Amino acid sequence: MSKTLKMSNGLAFEPEKDLAMFSRMAAEGKRLSGFSSLGHGWTFTDAPPEDAVFDLAYERDPDTEYFDIFRAAGWSPVVSMGDAHVFKAKPGTPPVHTTRESRSEELQRQQKQFTRYSIVTVSLWVLLLVILQMLGATRAVLFNVLLLAAVPVVYTVLPLLGYTWRSRALRSPG
Numbered sequence: 001m002s003k004t005l006k007m008s009n010g011l012a013f014e015p016e017k018d019l020a021m022f023s024r025m026a027a028e029g030k031r032l033s034g035f036s037s038l039g040h041g042w043t044f045t046d047a048p049p050e051d052a053v054f055d056l057a058y059e060r061d062p063d064t065e066y067f068d069i070f071r072a073a074g075w076s077p078v079v080s081m082g083d084a085h086v087f088k089a090k091p092g093t094p095p096v097h098t099t100r101e102s103r104s105e106e107l108q109r110q111q112k113q114f115t116r117y118s119i120v121t122v123s124l125w126v127l128l129l130v131i132l133q134m135l136g137a138t139r140a141v142l143f144n145v146l147l148l149a150a151v152p153v154v155y156t157v158l159p160l161l162g163y164t165w166r167s168r169a170l171r172s173p174g
Contacts (some may be wrong), residue, residue, distance in 0.1 A: 004044040008161050009083055012110070012162025015056050018042070022078075022086070032088075035081045052088045055096040058106050059083055060113075070096070076093035082115075092100040100170055107167040121152045 006025070009017035010113040021042075021044060022032050031047035032054075053076065059066055067077050075087035075096060097103040128149050132142050 001046050003033075004030055005041050005045065007041045010158075010161035010162060011056065012114075013166070016089075018088075018162045019054040019056060023052060023086070025089070026050050026052045032078050032086065034079050036070045049093055053091050053093065054078070054086055054088050057085050057087065057096050058110055059085060081112075104167060104170045107170060108161050111160065111163040111167050114156055114163055117156040118153075125149050125153050 009015075009020065009021075009078060021082070023033065025044050027049055029047055029049040030044035032042060033040070033045045034043045036043055057070070062085065070077065070087055071096075073096075075089045076092040078086045078088050080086070093118075097106070125146070129142075129146060132145060137145070
């Protein structure tokens with residue numbers, strides 16, 4: 001069984017592109033099977049071709065009832081990573097979010113969560129900068145350590161920006 005890796009467009013920024021990719025891959029006989037390392041891509045494995053649509057929902061610590069509600073509406077869970085859950089269904093199945101308000105509420109929850117994450121990671125990054133300067137670290141050491149320490153900042157601040165942008169776009173009229 002072969003494995004295919006595809007880069008993500010970023011669930012916080014353009015989930016529609018990833019969902020469309022999942023449908024194309026399913027039609028080509030590639031089943032979405034998980035996330036690649038660091039969550040920046042998707043893994044697919046060989047499977048019979050199928051005509052399917054995909055949707056995304058966020059829920060922290062879902063129980064079996066959560067997934068049962070989706071199953072009753074025609075959506076099958078495919079993969080979950082953290083609080084992001086990808087579902088698939090037959091074309092024509094009503095979408096997971098039937099109103100702008102429910103999608104907006106979900107995006108606002110994600111925005112709040114990533115605001116907390118961003119505050120923590122940026123604060124720790126600044127604290128590390130201050131400590132390194134107090135210890136008299138050379139510019140090269142300072143640059144390299146802060147560059148490595150910036151990874152968690154990027155993985156929290158960029159999603160925050162994406163969820164904020166999408167949430168505002170959804171709430172704006174038109």
